[in-house]
Amino acid sequence: MALEKVLKGACIIGQSGGPTAVINASAYGAIRAGLDAECITKVYGAAHGIKGVLDDKLYIMDEEDPEELKYLLNTPSSELGSCRYKMKDPDVDDTDYRRILEIFKKYDVRYFFYNGGNDSMDTCNKISKYCQKVGYACRVMGIPKTIDNDLYGTDHCPGFASAAKYIATSCMEVAKDATVYDNPQITVVEIMGRHAGWLAGAAALATAFGSGPDLVYLPEVDFDLERFYADVDKVYKANDGKVLIAVSEGIHYADGRFVSEAETSATDGFGHAQLGGLAVKLAEALKKRTGAKVRGIELSLLQRCGAHLASGTDLAEAELAGRCAVESAVAGKTDCMVAFKCSRNGGAYRCETELLPLSEVANYEKKVPLEWINAAHNGVTQDFIDYALPLIQGAPERPTEMSLPRYAKLKKVLAK
Amino acid sequence: MALEKVLKGACIIGQSGGPTAVINASAYGAIRAGLDAECITKVYGAAHGIKGVLDDKLYIMDEEDPEELKYLLNTPSSELGSCRYKMKDPDVDDTDYRRILEIFKKYDVRYFFYNGGNDSMDTCNKISKYCQKVGYACRVMGIPKTIDNDLYGTDHCPGFASAAKYIATSCMEVAKDATVYDNPQITVVEIMGRHAGWLAGAAALATAFGSGPDLVYLPEVDFDLERFYADVDKVYKANDGKVLIAVSEGIHYADGRFVSEAETSATDGFGHAQLGGLAVKLAEALKKRTGAKVRGIELSLLQRCGAHLASGTDLAEAELAGRCAVESAVAGKTDCMVAFKCSRNGGAYRCETELLPLSEVANYEKKVPLEWINAAHNGVTQDFIDYALPLIQGAPERPTEMSLPRYAKLKKVLAK
Numbered sequence: 001m002a003l004e005k006v007l008k009g010a011c012i013i014g015q016s017g018g019p020t021a022v023i024n025a026s027a028y029g030a031i032r033a034g035l036d037a038e039c040i041t042k043v044y045g046a047a048h049g050i051k052g053v054l055d056d057k058l059y060i061m062d063e064e065d066p067e068e069l070k071y072l073l074n075t076p077s078s079e080l081g082s083c084r085y086k087m088k089d090p091d092v093d094d095t096d097y098r099r100i101l102e103i104f105k106k107y108d109v110r111y112f113f114y115n116g117g118n119d120s121m122d123t124c125n126k127i128s129k130y131c132q133k134v135g136y137a138c139r140v141m142g143i144p145k146t147i148d149n150d151l152y153g154t155d156h157c158p159g160f161a162s163a164a165k166y167i168a169t170s171c172m173e174v175a176k177d178a179t180v181y182d183n184p185q186i187t188v189v190e191i192m193g194r195h196a197g198w199l200a201g202a203a204a205l206a207t208a209f210g211s212g213p214d215l216v217y218l219p220e221v222d223f224d225l226e227r228f229y230a231d232v233d234k235v236y237k238a239n240d241g242k243v244l245i246a247v248s249e250g251i252h253y254a255d256g257r258f259v260s261e262a263e264t265s266a267t268d269g270f271g272h273a274q275l276g277g278l279a280v281k282l283a284e285a286l287k288k289r290t291g292a293k294v295r296g297i298e299l300s301l302l303q304r305c306g307a308h309l310a311s312g313t314d315l316a317e318a319e320l321a322g323r324c325a326v327e328s329a330v331a332g333k334t335d336c337m338v339a340f341k342c343s344r345n346g347g348a349y350r351c352e353t354e355l356l357p358l359s360e361v362a363n364y365e366k367k368v369p370l371e372w373i374n375a376a377h378n379g380v381t382q383d384f385i386d387y388a389l390p391l392i393q394g395a396p397e398r399p400t401e402m403s404l405p406r407y408a409k410l411k412k413v414l415a416k
Numbered sequence: 417m418a419l420e421k422v423l424k425g426a427c428i429i430g431q432s433g434g435p436t437a438v439i440n441a442s443a444y445g446a447i448r449a450g451l452d453a454e455c456i457t458k459v460y461g462a463a464h465g466i467k468g469v470l471d472d473k474l475y476i477m478d479e480e481d482p483e484e485l486k487y488l489l490n491t492p493s494s495e496l497g498s499c500r501y502k503m504k505d506p507d508v509d510d511t512d513y514r515r516i517l518e519i520f521k522k523y524d525v526r527y528f529f530y531n532g533g534n535d536s537m538d539t540c541n542k543i544s545k546y547c548q549k550v551g552y553a554c555r556v557m558g559i560p561k562t563i564d565n566d567l568y569g570t571d572h573c574p575g576f577a578s579a580a581k582y583i584a585t586s587c588m589e590v591a592k593d594a595t596v597y598d599n600p601q602i603t604v605v606e607i608m609g610r611h612a613g614w615l616a617g618a619a620a621l622a623t624a625f626g627s628g629p630d631l632v633y634l635p636e637v638d639f640d641l642e643r644f645y646a647d648v649d650k651v652y653k654a655n656d657g658k659v660l661i662a663v664s665e666g667i668h669y670a671d672g673r674f675v676s677e678a679e680t681s682a683t684d685g686f687g688h689a690q691l692g693g694l695a696v697k698l699a700e701a702l703k704k705r706t707g708a709k710v711r712g713i714e715l716s717l718l719q720r721c722g723a724h725l726a727s728g729t730d731l732a733e734a735e736l737a738g739r740c741a742v743e744s745a746v747a748g749k750t751d752c753m754v755a756f757k758c759s760r761n762g763g764a765y766r767c768e769t770e771l772l773p774l775s776e777v778a779n780y781e782k783k784v785p786l787e788w789i790n791a792a793h794n795g796v797t798q799d800f801i802d803y804a805l806p807l808i809q810g811a812p813e814r815p816t817e818m819s820l821p822r823y824a825k826l827k828k829v830l831a832k
Contacts, residue, residue, distance in 0.1 A: 019592075019593055019596045047598075048597070048598040051598060075592065076589050076592050076593065077589075077592035077593040077595075077596045078596050079592075081596060081597070081598060082596045082597055083597060083598060084597065165819065165820075168820055169724050169820060169821060170718055170722075172820060172821055172823070173492050173493075173717075173718070173721040173722060173723060173724070173821075174717050174718065174721060176435075176491065176492050176493035176495075176721060176823065177435055177492065177493045177717045177720065177721035178717060179493075180435045180493045180494050180497060180498045181464070181497070181498055181499060181500065182463075182464040182467060182497060182499060187717075205820065206820070209817060209818065209820045209821075210823065210825070211823060277696075280693075295716065295717065297714070297716045297717060297718065298713070298714070299718075300711065300713045301589075301590050301593045301594060301603075301711065301713060302586055302589070302590065302713065302715075302718070304593065305589040305590060305592060305593035306586075306589060307589060308585050308589070308725065309724065311819070312819075389818060392818075392819050392820070393818065393819045394819060395816075395819065400811075401625060402625065402805060402808075402809065403581065403727070403728075403808050403809045403810060403811065404581075404584055404585060404588060404621065404622070404625045404808075405585060405588055405589075405625075407588070407592065407626065407627060409626070
């Protein structure tokens, strides 16, 4: 076996896409491993992901107090800043790539770590291929992140489980609150996930523990309004007019139209186009139909930044993913994304990292398997519960200050 | 000093009005004290508050497993069920009162404990006065409860602090998330409190700890749209287009119209009447004005049922209030509400119970003192922070099952 050549140089760590409760744990894992690696001469954090590279805005992580850096484990959202920036195909327009190369050379960057979802893995893949093409030695690794859990090739994505735990816990609480009066009340909770229903499905964890939604709708199957009304009517009758419904923001009709964006129509009972989201829209339609008191609740940003409810398993795995990316690159790997390979034999959960070629993961979306959605299309099966439950386990120690969260306070010294 | 006559008989405990994260802790305190009191022969829990009395639906608390009852401390919302039932003036129509007396006599009820807000104290007061008038010996005590914190005569109300802690923590998280991109984003968080701004003010706790709203609007002062726009513009310019705003649902114009209900008008930029609440409405108006990405977030029921974030201080005080009501009644007191008398000398918080005549507290609303609102009417002063901060302290042990909350599972055996 040939020994990998030691590659000496600086590294850049970037955060991209929608933030999560634990993306900073991955940053911490990567930064700490970078600071600890002998061959890594400097650790830079890109301000707002790849845009920080393009704009020459890099924070010197070596300048941070190591104790303060640890608070990243407790800090939601992307502390280095994020972006949603779609890289062009370098064969069409290589302006950005030439600029990135210029910055890489300026700071002698030989390691590039990018933490994000599908689009970010695409960015990662393109930069990696470009560096190879122009013969610039740079090891590029993707670190998975997305509450949507839709990255291909990995058992799950860091960030998903904490959002799932937030959703399940909140649904348990709302189920208690929304049934407290002795008159009918229909409550609709809207959950993130435009194309994949992993998060909406997590609401069913609440039901599995005795206090959760009666009906759960995922975007993997077409939404049928008449069937929805029939579902609601059935629960309404059986349950003294109390109905709790969880819907993915991405539910759509058979013709592909998102229910959230569907046009005014007398038949669907939605009345004129309304702002305020899908939950309010469905709730109002059910109010017209039943006369019940209704309430639409959108979990909005709360579900993805709920660090105070982070899953201990998720937090540890997020950190592990960041560290694994750096350690693998130092060991000679490149052009890969860190992924999780898990087993759940009889409840004994095990998780190991593996590396997948970036080209295999970029731009694919992993959806909830159809066989994990019940036959009535208004809930998930036990297989889904068995999949998700191990991921939300554990409550990490959360540093607080006067009983409020204590977040990292970084100096963010810019490289010149 | 004359010794109080021992009054032997059953007691009823009822929960009323909007639930909170800790109202069941008050129920637990009262139930436990009731079960422990020698002169209390039976402890009944009224199903859905006073309606359970009127409907003869009383749960026998003596039948519950004492260990299971303890889980009430961990269970949000009103486990016995709640109601919003306004009692008529007995001089106008005494039907309900005669029925209540009938039930009291049927079960030999000599103690009545009612846990709620302003309206519930009114109910309590009317029942107490009626019993006195007809010469039926029954000791009646009110137990305060309301996230709105607007009960008169008490330093604060059980339930407020846990909601405040939820709001502050959530605002800290949202502030991190809503500023993550490098483009302008305006986020509006809508907080409960129709007439009193205690909860909206609690959002400022987040800011005091480094990550919270830039602007906070309370219903105690008139809302001026032009001034609001000017406030937002100022932060927008100073802060690279990132603005986080917290508003009470009850903000209103000088003429009394709620901003949430204000009519369509070209001048206010709101366009046609919209569903989805105040946050979305304000966010959309700011989008039109600035072109920024906007988001409206309504904390909705989440803020009042967020038991997983309950304040340890609140939980202990809620239980204390329930216990104090029963023990005081057993000791001969009646016709009172339990209140808190607190001192905060230099951060050393102390809280003691006292009893206030029901007639003095019913139907008054306690608002945030105007001197605790800043001169610009877009925030609170340090006095507010000093008031609220001690109340949110402490994180109680929260029993879980597979990392999700473990709630009380009561048998709820009905009395016949």
